[in-house]
Amino acid sequence: GQSLEQPSEVTAVEGAIVQINCTYQTSGFYGLSWYQQHDGGAPTFLSYNALDGLEETGRFSSFLSRSDSYGYLLLQELQMKDSASYFCAVRDQTDKLIFGTGTRLQVFP
């Protein structure tokens, strides 16, 4: 079967750094994406990794290790507005996304 595992919940304080891990087991792999979803909102794209290594976009970075079937999203200088759910998703060869069950991040003052 196909599965993506990520922690269900993570908590942190403002200004801290948090890492959300994602391990995957899928029949095809073309890349790992991360999406953010605020309560009541639509998922929005954060990042995509097709190759091993770290991709940085402002306060957010995403890492991929294809040999370990593992990736993570790193959020730095946390702000209250970062409180949201974060989903990893594997893109397969047909452009489909297979989503993880999501990690709810709560940022406290």
Place this chain on the structure above:
Amino acid sequence: DVKVTQSSRYLVKRTGEKVFLECVQDMDHENMFWYRQDPGLGLRLIYFSYDVKMKEKGDIPEGYSVSREKKERFSLILESASTNQTSMYLCASSPLEDNEQFFGPGTRLTVL
């Protein structure tokens, strides 16, 4: 600004009714997708389409059908709604072979 719109934010229907959920995108994207989102289960793909009049089953197509008569519009149809189809339904679109999917605001469907 890219935009995916869905016909309703909230919808209440009765068991056995036929339900149409509409999705329109203005970005000329080839790919369109329908997901349902349930607590603890993430987003699960129902159907997707690469082009007009083309459709492919996703992971949970049972009880659903779709229609794509125009490139910008992708409809999800519940032929006979059941209570276990109460969920948040999200539509998304993307260019062909592109990494980013753009999501609509979602339709929260309640089937009584």
